[in-house]
Amino acid sequence: MSLRDEQGDLRETLESIRIxxxxxxxxxxxxxxxxxxxxxxLGRNGLLSRALSGLRDVPAEKRPxxxxxxxxxxxxxETALERRVDELAALSKPAQTAGSDLTLPGRRxxxxxxxxxxxxxxxxxxxxxxxxxxxxxxxxxxxxxxxFTALNIPLDHPAADMHDTFYLDxxxxxRTHTSPVQARVMMxxxxxxxxxxxGMVFRRDPYDASHxxxxxxxxxxxxxxxxxxxxxxxxxxxxVHRFFGPSTRTRFRPSYFPFTExxxxxxxxxxxxxxxxxxxxxxxxxIEIMGSGMVNPAVFEAVGYDSERYTGYxxxxxxxxxxxxxxxxxxxxxxxxxxxxxxxxxx
Ligand code: PHE
Numbered sequence: 364m365s366l367r368d369e370q371g372d373l374r375e376t377l378e379s380i381r382i383x384x385x386x387x388x389x390x391x392x393x394x395x396x397x398x399x400x401x402x403x404x405l406g407r408n409g410l411l412s413r414a415l416s417g418l419r420d421v422p423a424e425k426r427p428x429x430x431x432x433x434x435x436x437x438x439x440x441e442t443a444l445e446r447r448v449d450e451l452a453a454l455s456k457p458a459q460t461a462g463s464d465l466t467l468p469g470r471r472x473x474x475x476x477x478x479x480x481x482x483x484x485x486x487x488x489x490x491x492x493x494x495x496x497x498x499x500x501x502x503x504x505x506x507x508x509x510x511f512t513a514l515n516i517p518l519d520h521p522a523a524d525m526h527d528t529f530y531l532d533x534x535x536x537x538r539t540h541t542s543p544v545q546a547r548v549m550m551x552x553x554x555x556x557x558x559x560x561x562g563m564v565f566r567r568d569p570y571d572a573s574h575x576x577x578x579x580x581x582x583x584x585x586x587x588x589x590x591x592x593x594x595x596x597x598x599x600x601x602x603v604h605r606f607f608g609p610s611t612r613t614r615f616r617p618s619y620f621p622f623t624e625x626x627x628x629x630x631x632x633x634x635x636x637x638x639x640x641x642x643x644x645x646x647x648x649x650i651e652i653m654g655s656g657m658v659n660p661a662v663f664e665a666v667g668y669d670s671e672r673y674t675g676y677x678x679x680x681x682x683x684x685x686x687x688x689x690x691x692x693x694x695x696x697x698x699x700x701x702x703x704x705x706x707x708x709x710x
Pocket of ligand 1: 677
C-alpha cells in the first residue's frame with residue numbers, strides 16, 4: 364500500500380465513521396442507547412480512537428492534515444451528541460409529568476371574576492329589588508332633550524355645561540348622568556314606576572386618582588300616587604342599613620338639582636372610621652353617597668305625567684366611589700385599567 368493510499372484510507376474511514384455515528388446519534392431513542400453510541404464511537408476503545416491509531420502509519424508531513432480531519436470529526440460528533448441529549452430531555456418531559464401523582468386534586472385556575480364595581484351595582488339592585496325596583500337601561504349616546512331639557516335643565520342654563528359634556532353631532536351627546544333614563548322610562552310606562560338604571564356616564568373630567576372621564580352611575584326612580592318624603596327617606600335608610608351595615612347613620616343635606624325639588628345629598632357615617640373622622644371622610648365623619656330628591660313636577664310635565672296626581676323620588680349614586688370605599692381601593696384608575704392584581708381579589 365502506498366503512503367498516499369494509507370492516508371486516503373484513513374480519510375475514508377474517518378468519513379464513514381462520521382456518517383455512521385451521526386446516524387446512530389440521531390437514531391438513539393433514549394439516553395441509554397445514546398450513551399452506548401457514544402462509547403462505540405468516541406469511547407477509549409471506540410471506532411474513532413481505533414481509526415486514529417492508523418495515524419502512526421501516515422507519513423510525518425501528512426500527519427497534521429489527517430489529525431486535523433480526525434479532530435473535526437470528533438468535534439462534529441460531540442456537538443451532535445450534546446444536541447441529541449437536549450432533544451431527548453425535551454422529549455421526555457411529558458413522560459415525567461405522567462409520572463407525577465395524578466390523583467392529587469388539580470390546582471384551581473383563576474378564570475376571571477366579577478368586577479368590584481359590578482359587584483356593588485348588583486348588590487344595590489338586589490337591595491332595591493326587595494323594595495320592588497326592577498332594572499332599566501338607556502343609551503349611552505343620548506339626545507340633549509333627554510339628558511337636559513326633559514330634566515328641567517334648559518340648554519342655555521349653566522347646568523348644561525356645568526356637566527362639561529362630550530357633545531356629538533346633531534343634538535347628540537354622551538350622557539353626563541343616568542337621569543335621562545328616568546325620562547325614557549316615564550315616556551314608555553304609566554305609574555307606578557320603580558326602576559334602577561345602572562350604566563356608564565361621561566364627563567370631561569380629568570383622569571386622576573379620584574376622577575375618570577367615564578364612570579358608572581346607578582339611577583333610581585320611584586313614581587306613584589302618594590309617595591312622600593318620608594317614604595323616600597325610609598327607602599334610603601333601608602338601603603344604607605342593608606348595604607353599609609345596621610349601625611350606619613344617614614344624613615340628608617339640602618342641595619340643588621333642576622330635576623328634583625327639594626333636593627338632597629345623602630351622606631352616610633364614614634364606614635372606615637365610623638364617624639370619628641379619618642382621611643377617607645376628610646375628617647368630617649361623613650361620606651356623600653348620592654344626589655337625590657323629590658321628582659320636580661316640571662319633569663312629570665315634560666314626559667306627559669299628571670303632576671297633580673303623581674309624586675316620586677329619584678336618586679343617583681356612583682358605584683365606583685362606593686366600591687373604592689368598601690374595598691379600600693385607593694385610586695379609581697385601578698378600576699378602569701384591568702389591573703389583574705386587583706381583579707383577582709374578587710371571586
Ligand atoms: N344626576 C345627578 C348627578 O349626576 C344625580 C341625581 C340623580 C340627583 C337623581 C338627583 C336625582 O349628579
